[in-house]
Amino acid sequence: MGHFLGWNQLLFYTGAVVTHFVSAKPPFYDELLTLPKAVNFVGMIEKEWSESWADNFSTADYIAVIDSDVVFTSFVLPSLLFEPGPHGLRPIVMGHSAHEVFPATVLALRLVWVAEFMDNFPLVIHRQHFASLRRVLVMLYGAHESDDFDSVFVPYLKGVWEESSKSLAKLPECICFHSMMGSFLYHRYKEFYAWSIRHGHVKSLPAEHCCPRLRVAHHVPYWGMENWMARWGYHYKQLKFAIAWKSPASVGDLAYRQRSAALMFAGLCAVRWAQGNTSLARGRDRLVAINSSWRITDVGMLDAQHDLCVQGLALLEGRGTWEDRK
Numbered sequence: 001m002g003h004f005l006g007w008n009q010l011l012f013y014t015g016a017v018v019t020h021f022v023s024a025k026p027p028f029y030d031e032l033l034t035l036p037k038a039v040n041f042v043g044m045i046e047k048e049w050s051e052s053w054a055d056n057f058s059t060a061d062y063i064a065v066i067d068s069d070v071v072f073t074s075f076v077l078p079s080l081l082f083e084p085g086p087h088g089l090r091p092i093v094m095g096h097s098a099h100e101v102f103p104a105t106v107l108a109l110r111l112v113w114v115a116e117f118m119d120n121f122p123l124v125i126h127r128q129h130f131a132s133l134r135r136v137l138v139m140l141y142g143a144h145e146s147d148d149f150d151s152v153f154v155p156y157l158k159g160v161w162e163e164s165s166k167s168l169a170k171l172p173e174c175i176c177f178h179s180m181m182g183s184f185l186y187h188r189y190k191e192f193y194a195w196s197i198r199h200g201h202v203k204s205l206p207a208e209h210c211c212p213r214l215r216v217a218h219h220v221p222y223w224g225m226e227n228w229m230a231r232w233g234y235h236y237k238q239l240k241f242a243i244a245w246k247s248p249a250s251v252g253d254l255a256y257r258q259r260s261a262a263l264m265f266a267g268l269c270a271v272r273w274a275q276g277n278t279s280l281a282r283g284r285d286r287l288v289a290i291n292s293s294w295r296i297t298d299v300g301m302l303d304a305q306h307d308l309c310v311q312g313l314a315l316l317e318g319r320g321t322w323e324d325r326k
């Protein structure tokens with residue numbers, strides 16, 4: 001889906017790459033299976049570990065980390081991901097301070113929690129900062145000369161669980177790469193990034209780090225989820241699990257796909273469409289794309305855009321005439 005909406009452009013303009021993959025099993029995989037606090041999160045822990053190694057799989061200057069349950073709602077223009085700074089381009093990092101999530105993950109890095117950074121996708125990171133984060137973990141949790149990132153990962157997890165047992169958390173916290181990396185970058189490499197932290201005043205963050213920015217993507221499972229829902233026990237449904245349960249005929253599956261499509265429709269509705277190069281006989285180059293001429297599209301395409309606008313925006317705004325029957 002990301003590809004459809006112009007992921008090529010992000011690669012082309014920024015050299016950033018998507019790294020959402022689960023590579024070879026971590027060397028401590030078997031140990032995870034023996035740890036009661038890990039056993040229900042093994043897949044998740046593996047993913048967070050593999051994201052910490054994302055720089056192994058590309059030579060790009062910037063690496064854009066993204067989850068697979070995210071849809072792009074716009075062409076990914078470089079100006080939406082980067083802004084100029086004293087040390088060259090600064091990736092824009094978004095977060096929110098309103099609600100403390102993954103506090104133990106951050107405390108176990110011996111950092112002060114300022115914000116939750118699994119707030120926006122992609123999280124764009126200077127490639128060399130992956131190695132810096134790994135070095136810090138080795139420094140904190142290494143016990144022997146020969147320790148490396150992989151050998152301190154489980155000790156770090158145990159550190160997180162220890163922190164979370166000190167708090168009122170009912171369950172041991174599952175780590176989060178975005179929280180680890182976001183918090184680390186904020187404290188260690190603040191000037192290499194541009195920060196856009198909602199409700200940052202709650203943590204007394206400087207106002208210049210709290211300006212809103214436009215997003216290029218949406219994390220679909222959390223669409224419509226607000227903090228008050230957790231607080232008041234509202235039965236929010238993360239519809240993607242219906243897919244995980246392999247029940248293709250379920251309402252949840254259909255609703256999840258519909259929400260994803262609506263977000264993309266709405267994104268495509270919001271931008272002006274350009275005329276593809278119709279003199280090219282066939283192939284991808286005829287698609288309407290970011291570098292096409294800016295002649296206004298023909299009536300047929302305007303019609304198609306109108307359809308997307310009607311369907312996408314109606315769903316996003318939560319209005320539907322059939323619902324009114326009640």
Ligand SMILES: *[C@@H]1O[C@H](CO)[C@@H](O)[C@H](O)[C@H]1NC(C)=O
Binds near residue numbers: 023050053056
């Ligand atoms: C990344 O590369 C380093 C150095 O070659 C290697 O030690 C490490 O195991 C690799 N990690 C992954 C997840 O491939």
Ligand SMILES: *[C@@H]1O[C@H](CO)[C@@H](O)[C@H](O)[C@H]1NC(C)=O
Binds near residue numbers: 277278280292293
């Ligand atoms: C369309 O493609 C042709 C052939 O590559 C090229 O000569 C022409 O300049 C293109 N026109 C536009 C508007 O991009």
Ligand SMILES: *[C@@H]1O[C@H](CO)[C@@H](O)[C@H](O)[C@H]1NC(C)=O
Binds near residue numbers: 009291
């Ligand atoms: C788009 O146009 C700009 C300006 O001509 C050019 O530098 C860039 O390479 C083009 N990008 C793509 C993806 O074709």
